[in-house]
Amino acid sequence: MKKAISVNINGATHQSEVEPRLLLVHYIRDVIGLTGTHIGCETSICGACTVMVDGQAVKSCTLLAVQADGAIIKTIEGLATGGELHAVQEGFWEQHGLQCGYCTPGMIIASAQLLDRNPSPTEDEIRHGLDGNLCRCTGYQHIVDAVQYAARKAKA
Amino acid sequence: MASKYVGKRVKRTEDPRLIQGLGHYVDDIKLPDTLHVAFLRSIYAHARITGLDVSEARNAPGVVAVYTGKDVAEKVGPVPCAGALPDLRVPDYRVLARDKVYFVGQPIAAVVATDRYAARDAVDLIMCDYEELPVVVDVEEAAKGGPVIYEEYGDNIAYRLTSGEGDIDAAMAAADRVVKQRIVHQRLAPIAMEPRAVLARYLPGEQELTLWSSTQIPHLLRTQVALMVGIPENKLRVIAPEVGGGFGSKLNVYAEEALLGWISIQLGKPVKWIETRRENIQATIHGRGQVGYVELGCKNDGTITGLRYNVFADMGAYHQLLTPAIPTLTGLMLSGCYKIPAIQMNVTACFTNKMSTDAYRGAGRPEATYVVERAMDIVAAELGMDTTEVRRKNFPAPDEFPFKTATGLFYDSGNYQGALDKALENAGYQKLREEQKRARDEGRLIGIGVSTYVEICALGPSQAMPAGGWESATVRIEPTCKVTVLTGASPHGQGQETSFAQLVAEELGVDLNDVTVIHGDTSIVQYGIGTFGSRATAVGGTAVYNAVQSLKEKASKIAANIMGVDASAVAFSEGVFSAEAAAAVAAGEGTQSEAAPRKVSIQEVALAAHLARQIPPGMEPGLSATNFFEPTNFTFPFGTHIAVVEVDRETGDIKFLRYVAVDDCGKMLNPLLVEGQIHGGIVQALGQALYEEVVYDEQGQIVTGTLMDYAVPKAAHAPRFELDSTETPSPVNPMGVKGVGEAGTIGATPAIVNAVVDALAPFGVRHLDMPIRPESVWKIVNKA
Structure with missing residues (x-):
């Protein structure tokens, strides 16, 4: 039996009837059509599906859409404001923090939350702070550089 | 002239779409009425299928069709193997299993339904009865006999091969010592962050099949799938859209790719299959999987006399596209960066x-480098020499290139001493050794591991490749002087949309943003080979370079015609064709007093070429050039990697203190991208050295079946890398580039293992098998 939910995604409210078992990530990607959020493992390890749910970075492959009823969600598509890239997005571009780009949306969301919580992280804090996100391409160094760039930018 | 783009750390043009979630990977492409496919896969490693009942699944809600091995047996051809070796046994690899299954994860039936949940549900309604058969998992057991997998062969041997040159027996006899070591290269899962994905759409009216696939080889895939499903190749369009990493795992032709195409033809609707990570670890190719025995003969002064490597190579149950060819690459690179007069590899x-x-990233070459670099350290330990000295002693000198190896290769160019010296200096090697000694006196376990590697790149001359080794490019200057580049390479993270644009913008004197690089669509791009083997820049980039040269030549003739001078008098610089006044006089255009220097921009030439009113008589209109570049040799990048680690006595944990590397990949188009390639490569090597292994139990079940168990390195596992470079141009191509995609993976694994072994040398350790887990380290330190 389908259940009615109401979710605000990137500022727009969506009313939907969904199966109770529908994963939040499938709701975002297949129902709403925002495909920037990716699926990389379905066991909550890789973090490609990370989105912000009520201000918290969450792995949307392990949350049901019905659990997000009433939530305010931000996905990678909603991170830039008024045509301006978020400092973390800019950092990833400036510092070559991505290659294939598949982990990138989740990595950027997780990095943004990391900086929200700790605006001046050490390299070690960045590396541990991104523990929930896997990247197979970059070797992480340029991702660390990207987060540091964003931290500097936010202070400037 | 100072370069504007080439050699510069230009940030990528790919990135704006990717950092905003606006790229399109296969699963992001939504077509109306798309059906979804889910697979029933074997739960046994070896079994006879005694019953298969799909009737309940066929009647399940949302299910449109269910296909079994019997349904497709006569319809879809076998999964192809391009590796050609004498007496190679190639089992018949059907896209869906028929009577028997041979590995866990082998597809048995395909369910097609209106959504992915319904498809997955219906898989559980298929009744499959199995009769379990004896399983052989260990490659050495398989070689000895073990349960025979294919009765018709009588044993489990896929092929045997001996390669190498020189009198190996004499070389070993002439040695003062022969060191021997058993070396395991464990199976690895490539784990591209985007699993495999296929979307197939057949248009019955046009009789055209389009296949979107997360692949590294769109054109080769087109040819093979066309043959497998029986559709004319020119009615099949393969599109590799955004591809979320490959690392070799998408350099293949998979059962699912052909089957999805065939199903779409049957149903006349789009069908999609998105691999789950569990499927990815079960049924996407694995890398490595060799158990070898190396013997290295040396003189007491450290001079190497010969190397023998007897290796058992684990093919798995079937050959995928290049399965049997991988160990042959190991054989090619067994000379490392050393003069070894006699080399022999015996593959079983x-x-x-x-x-x-x-x-998988490196593909046979990391195995070779690991064997040689481990053996060099063992030699150094036996002789009491510094590990760098025994290496230096056996390097060919820079003036000995092209250097012929006893594996039949000619290394194009190199300066191994130069890279080693620079790395030692950057690391402060002598000081590190002193610190290590002091630390040991304090009871701390610090290890310094050095690896000097050479790799074979730019695969490759077609004579040495199973399916063509050239690459193609078309460069087109449009009427508005926007430039379109069509490359047969198929980048999937490497950044050639940027680096090829840099190259073209530099050569044509146009703005970087005026160049668009198109790849991965067989209906738009001329036939190409694809991206693998660190070939895209060295082979594909050279095709781009050559095409641009042809264009410049043609544009120059048009410019000459416009300026009224002889083409030989035209100079071209930063987008402007010019001729001295004298040239106009010489052409009979006016007198000395009237003449002035003449100029015409490439923009004017671009328009003129298309309006075709001012082009020289007889010249074809337009400004487009295509080049198919066939390399005359491979390229051989090299370098030195130095890992400094500390082992925790209490936990066995291995921590990096330093990581210093000097890589030489010839000329660099974009050092920023080169760094990214090296970083990523090193971390994959680090994964092999310390964390990753596809573990099968005795029954052939995968123990490491998800990312909860298969340990891909995380950010905190990697150190900060201190990179530097030397630049020895390749003579093989006009730009002098060599390739860098696999360097990190090849150079780093032995450096890391050598460092851990060095840290544990006080305990008499001379070798450890990968992945070196804290548990085994702890046992050594605590004599457990």
């Missing part, structure tokens, strides 16, 4: 009840 390639091995 065996079938096991596991997923196929195939190309």
Whole structure:
């Protein structure tokens, strides 16, 4: 039996009837059509599906859409404001923090939350702070550089 | 002239779409009425299928069709193997299993339904009865006999091969010592962050099939799938859209790709299959999977006399595209960066009840480098020499290139001493050794591991490749002087949309943003080979370079015609064709007093070429050039990697203190991208050295079946890398580039293992098998 939910995604409210078992990530990607959020493992390890749910970075492959009823969600598509890239997005571009780009949306969301919580992280804090996100391409160094760039930018 | 783009750290043009979630990977492409496919896969490693009942699944809600091995047996051809070796046994690899299954994860039936949940549900309604058969998992057991997988062969041998040159017996006899070591290259899962994905759409009216696939080889895939499903190649369009990493795992032709195409033809609707990570670890190719025995003969002064490598190569149950060819690449690179007069490799390639091995970043070459670099350290330990000295002693000198190896290669160019010296200086090697000594006196376990590697790149001359080794490019200057580049390479993270644009913008004197690089669509791009083997820049980039040269030549003739001078008098710089006044006089255009220097911009030439009123008589209109570049040799990048680690006595944990590397990949188009390639490569090597292993139990079940168990390195596992470079141009191509995609993976694994072994040398350790887990380290330190 389908259940009615109401979710605000990137500022727009969506009313939907969904199966109770529908994963939040499938709701975002297949129902709403925002495909920037990716699926990389379905066991909550890789973090490609990370989105912000009520201000918290969450792995949307392990949350049901019905659990997000009433939530305010931000996905990678909603991170830039008024045509301006978020400092973390800019950092990833400036510092070559991505290659294939598949982990990138989740990595950027997780990095943004990391900086929200700790605006001046050490390299070690960045590396541990991104523990929930896997990247197979970059070797992480340029991702660390990207987060540091964003931290500097936010202070400037 | 100072370069504007080439050699510069230009940030990528790919990135704006990717950092905003606006790229399109296969699953992001939504077509109306798309049906979804889910697979029933074997739960046994070796079994006879005694019953298969799909009737309940066929009647399940949302299910449109269910296909079994019997349904497709006569319709879809076998999964192809391009590796050609004498007496190679190639089992018939059907896209869906018929009577028997040979590995866990082998597809048995395909369910097609209106959504992915319904498809997955219906898979559980298929009744499949199995009769379990004896399983062989261990490659050495398979070689000895073990349960025979394919009765018709009588044993489990896929092929045997001996390669190498020189009198190996004499070389060993002439040695003062021969060191021997058993070396395991464990199976690895490539784990591209985007699993495999296929979307197929057949248009019955046009009789055209379009296949979107997360692949590294769109054109080769087109040819093979066309043959497998029986559709004319020119009615099949393969599109590799955004591809979320490959690392060799998508350099293949998979059962699912052909089957999805065939199903779409049957149903006349789009069908999609998105691999789950569990499927990815079960049924996407694995890398490595060799158990070898190395013997290295040396004189007491450290001079190497010969190397023998007897290796058991684990093919898995079937051959995928290049499965049997991978160990031959190991054989090619067994000379490392050393003068070794005699080399012999004896391969025993065996079938096991596991997923196929195939190309994973490095593809046979990391195995070779690891064997040689481990053996060099063992020699150094036996002789009491510094590990760098025994290496230096055996390097060919820079003036000995092209350097012929006893594996039949000619290394194009190199300066191994130069890279080693620079790395030692950057690391402060002598000081590190002193610190290590002091630390040991304090009871701390610090290890310094050095690896000097050479790799074979720019694959490759077609004579040495199973399916063509050239690459193609078309460069087109449009009427508005926007430039379109069509490359047959198929980048999937490497950044050639940027680096090829840099190259073209530099050569044509146009703005970087005026160049668009198109790849991965067989209906738009001329036939190409694809991206693998660190070939895209060295081979594909050279095709781009050559095409641009042809264009410049043609544009120059048009410019000459416009300026009224002889073409030989035209100079071209930063987008402007010019001629001295004298040239106009010489052409009979006016007198000395009237003449002035003449100029015409490339923009004017671009328009003129298309309006075709001012082009020289007889010249074809337009400004487009295509080049198919066939390299005359491989290229051989090299370098030195130095890892400094500390072992925790209490936990066995291994921590990096430093990581210093000097890589030489010839000329660099974009050092920022080169760094990214090296970083990523090193971390994959680090994964092999310390964390990753596809573990099958005795029954052939995968123990490491998800990312909860298969340990891909995380950010905190990697150190900060201190990179530097030397630049020895390749003579093989006009730009002098060599390739860098696999360097990190090849150079780093032995450096890391050598460092851990060095840290544990006080305990008499001279070798450890990968992945070096804290548990085994702890046992050594605590004599458990």
